Amino acid sequence: MSDEENPARHAPLSPLAVGGRLAVIGAVLFISAVAFVYVGGWLSPNRLTPGRMVAALSDRGGNPLGHRRNHAKGTCFTGVFEANGAASQYSVAPMLAAGRYPVIGRFAIAVGNPDASDIMGRVKSMAVRIVSPDGQEWRSGMNNIPVFVVSNPRDFYELTLTQDIDPPTGKPDPAATKRFFAAHPESAPFVEWNQTAPWTASWADQAYNSLNAFRFIDAGGTSHLVRWAMEPEISPTPVPHAALATMGPNFLEQDLFRRLADGPLTWHLAVTFAEPGDPSNDATKVWPPDRKRVDVGTLIVQKAEAEADGPCRDFNYDPTILPNGIAVSDDPLLAARSAAYAKSFDLRTSEVADYPYTPGPGDRP
Amino acid sequence: VRTERDSFSGLQRALHWLTAIMVLTMLFIGVGMVSTLKPAFLTLVAIHKPLGIAILALVIFRIGVRLWLGAPPLPGDLPRIQVLAAKLSHVALYALLIAMPLVGWGMLSAGGYPIVLYGPIHLPEFLPHDDRLHAILRTAHTVLAFMFFATILLHVAAALFHAWVRRDGVFRAMAGIGPRNQ
Numbered sequence: 001m002s003d004e005e006n007p008a009r010h011a012p013l014s015p016l017a018v019g020g021r022l023a024v025i026g027a028v029l030f031i032s033a034v035a036f037v038y039v040g041g042w043l044s045p046n047r048l049t050p051g052r053m054v055a056a057l058s059d060r061g062g063n064p065l066g067h068r069r070n071h072a073k074g075t076c077f078t079g080v081f082e083a084n085g086a087a088s089q090y091s092v093a094p095m096l097a098a099g100r101y102p103v104i105g106r107f108a109i110a111v112g113n114p115d116a117s118d119i120m121g122r123v124k125s126m127a128v129r130i131v132s133p134d135g136q137e138w139r140s141g142m143n144n145i146p147v148f149v150v151s152n153p154r155d156f157y158e159l160t161l162t163q164d165i166d167p168p169t170g171k172p173d174p175a176a177t178k179r180f181f182a183a184h185p186e187s188a189p190f191v192e193w194n195q196t197a198p199w200t201a202s203w204a205d206q207a208y209n210s211l212n213a214f215r216f217i218d219a220g221g222t223s224h225l226v227r228w229a230m231e232p233e234i235s236p237t238p239v240p241h242a243a244l245a246t247m248g249p250n251f252l253e254q255d256l257f258r259r260l261a262d263g264p265l266t267w268h269l270a271v272t273f274a275e276p277g278d279p280s281n282d283a284t285k286v287w288p289p290d291r292k293r294v295d296v297g298t299l300i301v302q303k304a305e306a307e308a309d310g311p312c313r314d315f316n317y318d319p320t321i322l323p324n325g326i327a328v329s330d331d332p333l334l335a336a337r338s339a340a341y342a343k344s345f346d347l348r349t350s351e352v353a354d355y356p357y358t359p360g361p362g363d364r365p
Numbered sequence: 366v367r368t369e370r371d372s373f374s375g376l377q378r379a380l381h382w383l384t385a386i387m388v389l390t391m392l393f394i395g396v397g398m399v400s401t402l403k404p405a406f407l408t409l410v411a412i413h414k415p416l417g418i419a420i421l422a423l424v425i426f427r428i429g430v431r432l433w434l435g436a437p438p439l440p441g442d443l444p445r446i447q448v449l450a451a452k453l454s455h456v457a458l459y460a461l462l463i464a465m466p467l468v469g470w471g472m473l474s475a476g477g478y479p480i481v482l483y484g485p486i487h488l489p490e491f492l493p494h495d496d497r498l499h500a501i502l503r504t505a506h507t508v509l510a511f512m513f514f515a516t517i518l519l520h521v522a523a524a525l526f527h528a529w530v531r532r533d534g535v536f537r538a539m540a541g542i543g544p545r546n547q
Contacts, residue, residue, distance in 0.1 A: 010532045010544065021529040028525065029518050036514055039393050041400030049400045094485075135487060137479045153402040314496050315477050320407055324485040328407060336402035338410070343399075345476065350500035 048157055050343035053336070056157055057344070059164040060172070062113025066355025069344040071125050071141075073116055074108030075203075075253045076310025079264065079301040081130045087271060087296035090224050091216035093325035094132035096296060103299065104129045106312035107203040107256065110143070112163070114355075117249040119241075122194060124252075126208040126230055126267075127317035128299065136323035139315075141337070142208035142230055148283035149190040153336035159184075186284045198238035201247060202255045204265050205236040211283045212319065212337075213274065213329040225274035225329060227287065230267040230299055256304045267299040280329040309358050316345040371437050371546055372538045380427045381539055384462070387420050391465075392514050414469075415482045421466035428459060440533045440546060447523075454520055461513045468509060472502035 013021070034043075041047045057069040064072055085098030095101045105128040109121025127141040150156045162176035181187050200206065208230040216224040244251070259265060273292040279285050307313050320328050320338040328334045348355070373381070391413065398409035439448055473480045474490035475498040481487045492498060528536035534546025 010547065013530070018530055022526075025522050025525045025529065029522055032518060032521070033514075036393065036396060039400075040396035047400065048402050050402060051400075053402060134485065135479065135489075136485055314494060314499075321479060321481075330404070332404055335404040335406040339399075339402045339406045346500070346503050349476070349496040349503070352496050352500070 048154055050339040053153070053157055053160070053340045054343045054347065056160040056164060057112055057340075060112030060160070061165050062115050063354070064112055064114060066348055066351040066353075067114040068108075068348060069340075070112060071108035071110050071127075072112055072114040073118075073121070074106045074125075074307055074312070075256055076305045076307055076312035077103075077105045077107065077256075077301045078303045078305075078311060079103045079105065079299060081128070081269070081297055081299050083297035084295070086294050087216070090218050090226075090271075090273075090294075091325040092219050093138065093216075093323040094134060094136055095130045095138055095323060096325070101130050101132060103131075103301075104311045104315065105299075105301070106307070106310075106315075106317065107252070107304075109252065115249075118247075118252045119244045119249075121252065122199075124203055124206055124208075126203070126206075127312070128230075129312075129315055129317065132323060137321055138323050138326060139317050139319060139321040140210060140228075141317045141319050142210050142228075144206040144208055145190060145193055145211070146209060147189045147193070147286055148211045148333065149187050150184065151186055151282045151284045152332050153340075155184060156333070156336070186282075189284060189286065198236060199241050199244060200236045201239045201244060201251055202237070202259070203252055204256065204259050205232055205234050207231045208267075210319070212331045212334050213280045213283075214322070215327045215329055216271075217325050217327060223327070225278065225280050226271050227274075228269060228271045231270050233266045233268070253304070253306070260301070260304050265301040267301070268295050269297050269299060270294070271296050281331045283331060283333055308355065314349070316341050318342065371534060372541070373437060374434050377427075377430060377434060377436075378539055378541060380423070380430060384420070384423060384427065387416060387423070388462070388513070388517070391416055391420065392510060392517075395510055414473075414480065417466040417469050418482060418488070420462065421470075424459070424462040427462075437538050440531075440535065443531075443533070451523065454516060454523070457516050458520065461509060461516065465506070465509055465513060468502050468506050472499060472506055475499035475502055 037043060041049050054069045058064045062072075068074075081095060081101045081103050083096050083098055083101065085096075087093070087096040088098070090096075105126060108125045108127070109116070109118060110123035110125060111120050113120075124144045125141060126144075128139070130138045132138075150159055159177070159180050162180050163172050165171065166173045181191055210228045213225055213227050216226050218224065248254075271294050272287060273294070274280065274287060275291060278287045278291070305311065318338050318341045320334055322328070372378075394409045394413050394416075398406055398413060401409075439451060443451075470480060470488060471492045474492040475495050477494040477499075479487050480490065492502075524536050524539070527533055528540075528543045532544035534544060536543040537545060
């Protein structure tokens, strides 16, 4: 083994040969490092990364530190999902089998500023986290709009940029949003809803739609393309926009607390089944109204709590967190939502100092 | 059962190269997935979690094999500083192999995420759901990933230095090809 007493069989390398071999080793390292950096996006300033998406969302006014970067203002709720079992033939998801499953959810408005007045909340949302006894989770973030405003992440980024604060004026440039919609005819159904749908002063009287399509997987492995909606038992009470302006900045949370003091609020989870040809990958398009709809259960909202110390605060309502039996469709918005929500969550969990928990008696200082 | 020999056993070499492929795949998936909003994101995340747990299981087995079978001795004429560098870098690699999956698993626990491996199969949360803990572990996961990649580059550089400059049999001990020790 020891070569000290044996003459080396390898001819000694000249200094030039050693230098050449070291250079090759250096080149191997350099190429590997460049490949790593390239895959990580650091050489691609135009790549739409979660970081760039979330930065654009964070620039819409106010101080979002510590908060969700979209739907930044909201209120937590807890309740129960009572599945009636009607969906069991379409999906093996455990929380669709007849039974009662705990829910931690959140109502919010689609704003970037966590201190925005509720009158800024044209789009309202409901997020739910339904847990099955074996620990599987179904998280869903739904909006009170019939269609989404854009069909892909790049367009959502461009639209968000038009809503960012323009430093000279301290406001977004309204012409920029108009230009965006003029260039995006697929946004027309959203724009029409925005202009014509009645305003209300409540989260409780709104229907919340999944917007994106998903797939239910049944016991035989067959996939069913679906969308779902939480539909309220009470009908909406239109309120003139001018009247909302007199109601103070937090009328939605006040309304929720007031209603729940009188008893629980109820939504029906309605699942719509696509027919061949219905788009799976375009949330700007409604499916025809005659599609099969199945009422698969009831969401009973029992209690609401302010977000700062509420149970929803530290959950990421990533709509791709799904139980066995529910899967994503090919809608490109779903991956983008998952990636951007994760980035937003990573940021806000590192910013607790900017959004303190309310200290309770006995809490550490 | 330590035996004086000049090469790692076939089992150890198989484990080494399998780990190498899995870890490099993991690191590239990791930096790639957190930099994209494209549908590939979901596929990459779905690979990343079970692959990380597979690496954890593999490295536990590998450490057992290493303790059982040992390693061939380094060349007697290797400068002490290089011996030290070799030992420290190997300890660092084993530590990172253990730490990365545990930090990833812990970070998901502290973030309140279900840790889904496949379909209904998921791991338990082993840390409390806590924002501050999540933030620390999430940052650690990134920092350790870069340290891991840098350590692997050093490891590759050293291996090639042994193969092409020192030509002392160290590379052959794991690769099965290259210059023999003399």
